[in-house]
Amino acid sequence: MNLLSEAIDWLFAAERLSGSSPVPLRIGEHLLYTFVAVLVAAVIAVPLGYLIGHTGRGRELAVGLSGAARALPSFGLIILLVLLVGVVRAPLAAVISFVILAIPSILAGAYAGFEAVDRRTIDAARAIGMTEWQILWKVEVPLGLPLLISGLRSAVLQVVATVTLAAYVGLGGLGLYIIAGLALRQFDQMLGAALLIAALALVLDALFAGLERVVVPAGVSVGRKGFRPTSNRRRAVMETSIESGRG
Amino acid sequence: MIEFRSVTKRFPDGTVAVDDFSLVLPSHKTTVLVGSSGSGKTTLLRMVNRMVDPSSGSIEIDGEDTSTLEPVALRRRIGYVMQNSGLLPHLKVLDNVATVPVLNGVPRREARQQALTLLDTVGLDRALADRYPSQLSGGQQQRVGVARGLAADPNILLMDEPFGAVDPIVRDELQQELIRLQRELGKTVVFVTHDIDEAFLLGDQVVILEQGGRIAQVGSPTEIMEAPASDFVASFIGADRGKRALSIRKTEHGFILVDGEGRAAGVLVGTADAG
Numbered sequence: 203m204n205l206l207s208e209a210i211d212w213l214f215a216a217e218r219l220s221g222s223s224p225v226p227l228r229i230g231e232h233l234l235y236t237f238v239a240v241l242v243a244a245v246i247a248v249p250l251g252y253l254i255g256h257t258g259r260g261r262e263l264a265v266g267l268s269g270a271a272r273a274l275p276s277f278g279l280i281i282l283l284v285l286l287v288g289v290v291r292a293p294l295a296a297v298i299s300f301v302i303l304a305i306p307s308i309l310a311g312a313y314a315g316f317e318a319v320d321r322r323t324i325d326a327a328r329a330i331g332m333t334e335w336q337i338l339w340k341v342e343v344p345l346g347l348p349l350l351i352s353g354l355r356s357a358v359l360q361v362v363a364t365v366t367l368a369a370y371v372g373l374g375g376l377g378l379y380i381i382a383g384l385a386l387r388q389f390d391q392m393l394g395a396a397l398l399i400a401a402l403a404l405v406l407d408a409l410f411a412g413l414e415r416v417v418v419p420a421g422v423s424v425g426r427k428g429f430r431p432t433s434n435r436r437r438a439v440m441e442t443s444i445e446s447g448r449g
Numbered sequence: 450m451i452e453f454r455s456v457t458k459r460f461p462d463g464t465v466a467v468d469d470f471s472l473v474l475p476s477h478k479t480t481v482l483v484g485s486s487g488s489g490k491t492t493l494l495r496m497v498n499r500m501v502d503p504s505s506g507s508i509e510i511d512g513e514d515t516s517t518l519e520p521v522a523l524r525r526r527i528g529y530v531m532q533n534s535g536l537l538p539h540l541k542v543l544d545n546v547a548t549v550p551v552l553n554g555v556p557r558r559e560a561r562q563q564a565l566t567l568l569d570t571v572g573l574d575r576a577l578a579d580r581y582p583s584q585l586s587g588g589q590q591q592r593v594g595v596a597r598g599l600a601a602d603p604n605i606l607l608m609d610e611p612f613g614a615v616d617p618i619v620r621d622e623l624q625q626e627l628i629r630l631q632r633e634l635g636k637t638v639v640f641v642t643h644d645i646d647e648a649f650l651l652g653d654q655v656v657i658l659e660q661g662g663r664i665a666q667v668g669s670p671t672e673i674m675e676a677p678a679s680d681f682v683a684s685f686i687g688a689d690r691g692k693r694a695l696s697i698r699k700t701e702h703g704f705i706l707v708d709g710e711g712r713a714a715g716v717l718v719g720t721a722d723a724g
Contacts, residue, residue: 326535329500330549330597331525344539419539421581 239300251312311353315346484658528598
């Protein structure tokens with residue numbers, strides 16, 4: 203209880219804004235890494251997922267690879283990539299590992315979104331004279347959007363939690379407080395930063411929930427219940443606190 | 450006019466859905482393909498707009514071999530109405546109806562204006578124009594499906610069991626609407642069903658199919674009922690069960706018609722001229 207109030211005191215101390223390591227800067231770094239990683243992952247995974255979903259080919263391979271990738275230990279992956287890519291290019295290595303972690307959810311969201319479209323709807327679209335390209339853009343993409351957004355949402359949460367580890371290879375972000383706090387045994391700082399990361403994750407999640415409402419076509423949500431992979435998201439948030447506790 | 454010439458369709462798994470099928474479907478008439486599942490009726494229908502390509506033989510539309518035509522362009526000038534409407538769930542009713550004209554390059558405003566008129570044509574309230582398909586009843590969705598099929602003003606309308614999934618009362622309504630529409634529009638309609646009563650009600654020409662698309666009998670409903678070509682046809686149209694073998698029975702108050710099992714089937718109101 204004492205620790206919690208100390209953590210809150212740490213969070214709201216004046217140095218958080220003016221000190222040598224201001225919180226807004228660290229949040230900015232944290233968000234930058236998150237968005238760059240998710241963006242790059244989306245550029246790779248969305249077209250690939252659409253291709254798999256539209257043709258129905260390569261699904262087994264995608265499921266297998268996604269499953270395997272989800273099981274990758276994020277910390278080990280970062281260290282391995284830093285060693286492979288070189289310590290000088292640590293930011294690159296970190297971003298690559300975040301991208302690898304983000305791809306499975308986005309890929310699954312993209313192809314699951316296409317697979318969820320009623321085959322009869324696609325057949326009808328073809329029968330009235332849509333080209334394959336038009337079926338893709340006018341039918342499959344809008345109807346697959348809810349699941350794609352869900353996939354992006356879990357990817358963002360997974361990455362925002364994992365970016366904490368970037369500090370370990372000297373890249374800043376909110377994890378920096380935790381790593382530094384661990385070395386100095388400043389538990390108020392560690393807990394304060396962990397709370398901050400959890401809050402950031404919740405804010406991003408709320409943003410995506412809003413986005414889902416805005417972009418999902420009305421006719422789709424009228425008839426269908428929203429898809430929420432909560433277990434995955436909760437796990438991502440929980441991992442933050444567990445891993446930050448361990449350092 | 451649509452003409453099938455020795456059309457065979459063999460699917461990759463080896464099943465022969467249609468074997469050496471030849472038939473002429475006259476223009477501005479309704480031809481109903483009727484048969485049980487496995488008779489190849491849907492395959493035949495889908496070969497008209499090249500959703501399925503024949504393994505051998507050819508299909509001509511007004512003398513033009515469809516295999517020489519580009520499938521997408523061909524489909525856009527043929528109306529298609531399917532079971533469960535096949536509407537796009539994320540588009541409003543009006544945009545669903547306007548889909549094909551928009552694909553064909555008609556400006557959206559104009560296409561939507563035409564679509565409103567089409568809602569009138571199929572007997573739908575214009576107030577439904579801004580609804581999504583999931584907000585409509587099954588019967589209303591089918592009407593939207595018909596409106597969409599008519600939107601590009603095609604000469605040919607393909608209907609694949611369009612009233613198969615609605616309840617009997619609504620089906621009856623939709624069938625009457627189709628008869629009225631066809632009287633006004635005179636399209637070349639190809640209609641697939643497994644319901645012989647529906648076939649006799651709607652068809653100018655009725656084609657009874659056996660397994661593998663073999664024609665058991667072709668003719669007007671009158672011709673088929675007068676002289677079933679085989680035991681299969683007699684059984685299919687129900688003549689053997691006495692459902693259509695009606696006789697007149699005198700009662701205390703007048704005359705009624707009874708079926709083969711002696712149950713009342715209707716009343717006799719006079720003689721109709723053969724039409």
